[in-house]
Amino acid sequence: RIALPIFASDALSSVGYAPDEILIMLSLAGMAGFSFSLPIGLLIAAVMLTVVASYRQTVHAYPSGGGDYEVATTNLGPTAGLTVASALLVDYVLTVAVSVSSGIQNAKAMLPFIAGHEGLFAAVVIVFIMGINLRGVRDSGGIFAVPTYAFMVAVASLVLWGLFQVLVLGRHLAAPTADYTVVGPSGYDPFAGFVMIALLARAFSSGCAALTGVEAISNGVPNFRPPKSKNAATTLLMLGLIAVSMLLGIILMARITGVKMVDVNEGAYFVTPTGQEIHTEATTVLGQLGQAVFYDSFRPGFYFLITVTMIILFLAANTAFNGFPTLASILARDSYLPHQLHSRGDRLSYSNGIVMLAGAAVLLVLAFNASVTALIQLYVVGVFVSFTLSQTGMLLHWTRHLRTETDPSARAKMFRARTVNAVGLAMTGTVLIIVLVTKFLRGAWMAILAMALLFVLMRLIHRHYDDVVEETALTDSSDRALPSRVRAIVLVNAVNKPTVKAVQFARASKASTVEAVTVAVDAEDTSRFVMRWESEDMPVPLKVIDSPYRQVTQPFIDYVKQVQSNNPRDVVCVYIPEYVVGHWWESLLHNQTALLIRTRLHFMTGVMVTSVPYQLKSGRSTAARAKAAAVRGADRGH
């Protein structure tokens, strides 16, 4: 099955940073904190499995792939739906930022020269992923399958080979930080009950980053093989079990090998056995485990683990680049985003979304220097807003269906499903509150502010489209007036092929009158032009408009207005010869006045504007290139 690897990277890659963040938070309590790592891991595993069970209901009930947005919109109305959409859009940006940052942090275990330039390296990786997505690779699942399975194998080997060495071979495995002491910041007294609970809550909510990526599967049901819902549900369960196993295995091994982390930003630090203080952050948990388990016994295992961890994290970022345009397309269909984003097959709209996503993620990694600990404060809140609203929606969904359903066995199933979603709601709602309390001032406010801004923006866009629909609705037959005649005006200022083409096309259109019009900006030029027009025996009369102030646009517009007001029941068609060039800088040299005139004419009712393009040589070669690019673009769509 291909579907597992495609979605697995986002969900599984989280074990690349979730254990780290748990230990980092616990370090604030000094040495006393680390003993809580396993209980917290188990709690997170419980939440994870509950959420997975809940989502299994969702993929059965909503197989169309709208995901949380669809569930919330259908059951709770557009405001909830739009809230989920805002949360998910922010979530995509943070998935990219956090995943790439964690990939860079993990890579440091192998490539120490990255240290000090994390933000820059992360930005480069994001731009690289953006480039791949802009080019439009044919995303066959195969690309994802190998590293996903490799990552599972690597983590499984780490845990199993580690346990084997310790339990069977009786070896002592020590992480690089095993014999360090951790001193927490003085502000936290680990023996004051409330402080400890607050710290555990922070560690738990940071660890909940392990759940990010689960939501992606419910958005991707249409991509599964039939029976789609069943396959998606099975994948979800498998992924959940694998993720939980990996998470708990990693935390267990970290306990056994004595891995310690410190939150350097809040003042925790290491003390070495010789009494030296270390105020820099430690290697990632997977990096330390790799060293403890593989470095001495099987060194290739270390490099393999770090490499596939980095790759899976970058693939998770790539997943967001696939998901973002899909969600944008759905939002555009519902008039919350510009309509052109709907046709996601079109290269340009697709590209805009990708560039925006990459740009926002690059800003984040540069602003936070690819610090996962800092970024994670912004990350988790969006996912849990989405989880919570989605579970609420599912609750209402089942309640509504139970109202009409009479078949007892179906009712029993629905009751069961509702119970699952109710437990899920209670769980995710509680986590959301914990996350908000522990993270709001530490960065979540930024994510919430971004969501709020997106929410307002999408509301405004929606209202604008509504207004336009209302304004343009067909009301009575008067909207259907057929103009009696067409008067053609060809804007000319030279006797050359483009002008002749425009004149002939205008004549072919069989308008009731055709005249060429020029604006006399320069008396000498104009008289030369008029003589040329006569001598070349051009087939339509030439009208010269005076321009006392050496303008072109205004006198021409005035003339068109005059023609129009003299013939109010006719439509005026202005033909403008345009030069088609191949490079953007060439286009600065042509058609600027035409563009200005066209824009002005657009504001006049009863006037239409016809461009008669003349292809210069450079334009012709570009057309060929554009065609090739379009064909490549179509390959990408699916």
Next chain:
Amino acid sequence: RIALPIFASDALSSVGYAPDEILIMLSLAGMAGFSFSLPIGLLIAAVMLTVVASYRQTVHAYPSGGGDYEVATTNLGPTAGLTVASALLVDYVLTVAVSVSSGIQNAKAMLPFIAGHEGLFAAVVIVFIMGINLRGVRDSGGIFAVPTYAFMVAVASLVLWGLFQVLVLGRHLAAPTADYTVVGPSGYDPFAGFVMIALLARAFSSGCAALTGVEAISNGVPNFRPPKSKNAATTLLMLGLIAVSMLLGIILMARITGVKMVDVNEGAYFVTPTGQEIHTEATTVLGQLGQAVFYDSFRPGFYFLITVTMIILFLAANTAFNGFPTLASILARDSYLPHQLHSRGDRLSYSNGIVMLAGAAVLLVLAFNASVTALIQLYVVGVFVSFTLSQTGMLLHWTRHLRTETDPSARAKMFRARTVNAVGLAMTGTVLIIVLVTKFLRGAWMAILAMALLFVLMRLIHRHYDDVVEETALTDSSDRALPSRVRAIVLVNAVNKPTVKAVQFARASKASTVEAVTVAVDAEDTSRFVMRWESEDMPVPLKVIDSPYRQVTQPFIDYVKQVQSNNPRDVVCVYIPEYVVGHWWESLLHNQTALLIRTRLHFMTGVMVTSVPYQLKSGRSTAARAKAAAVRGADRGH
């Protein structure tokens, strides 16, 4: 006469900085330098009067206002003309930067809080002047007349009241720096002959900034009252005499009152009578003179002098904002700049030039923190390149005319004129060499590099236009083929007023076939749309194009191509309904797909594209505003 004040500000305002720069350069020789200020002033006066005499010949011979560009092009060919044009474009930018910087430096004598933020204040002033010019004030000479005459009165009063106090009342007038000692940097030994000559050459070439602005008059002959040439020549002479009097008067008063300046950048500094070292730059010469002459005897005179000095310098910058679009228009006419700049009455092209000029000047004042001493290194070279090439052109002009002229009295006149220009050429050429030698490494290279880049750019633009003219020239009758029929295709995706309007306009155009075409991006939407089309009884058939990859552009383009290749002798006319909105952000929500399709269609021969605009309410109110703006714009042109 109104013409004098308009051009006077650029030429006269130079006395706001030229004396300063002479003294600053002389400070490098320590106390020994300042005794050379009057001889150098006299030398500059001599160059000034020679240049004025030369330009009096030019305005008689070339009354059309093309100025140095026309003289060089006509007599020396397009390469020389383009060199002069590049020099003048750079000169406009520097006139703005130097004038505003000097205005700010002078204002400091009155408003000491500016100190430390000179660049910022200068940038704000430039943006303010840009804003005024973008709005398009009716530039009546009156605005200029009052401050110009006020400046002349202020400087005349300064000199006369100062001399009266010293010579008649026997008072001792002392500048703030009068009892300071100046220590030059150790690198310069004022008693080594060659070093002293080099220093005097530098002081002379910086002082030649006094000549900048003279060239502006020869570009403005058409703005004078008839007899234009005679009035322009008279104005030139008057201006020259006034400028020379002011310059020498100021330098004389600086000698009498003991004004001293230091070049802090090269390490010159003051020592006070108590032995304290001062390493900051001194108040401007006019500021010091104002204090010496007016502060104790008639304080309002001080404030009046500083205020009008500041105003005349800002007015000089404003003059460049008038001159730059004029030159750009002439260069556009000659295909050296984009053609749309030619019709300078058009608001948009006019605005582009103004924004570019302001942007470059703002960059300069920020980069050099509004230091006149630094900017002057870039300034003078362009003016003298222009002077020198123009004088060479005039020499050839007279020589050519002498070849055919037979009337002895006319020949005598021409001989005299040629002699004047020959002396002018010798003088300006010598000054140009001195300027190049003394300033090249100190900053002039930047101005020359900018000129070279502009030169190459304008050459490339010219060549592009030449190629296009050649490519589009009418060659034989085959260019004039009249297509046999027009096939109309209306792009539709909704049943509403804009669509109906487009359909009806297409029908009114009496094409041989009219069909509506839609691309089926979303199956459900499309079938709803088709049903609506039938039920509303639309008068043309609807064709639905499949889009397997959810694209719009490519399937539509392919369809148009197919229609075209089935009917090779016809022309296809694609009608696109477009929404006309009032704000740029609204336009992001509409017509993006239409824009994409139009761009693609432009690359196809035998296809024309007709926009049928539908004006939404917001678009209609904007149209009214645009009209009002256009009327304002027309007021400005003349």
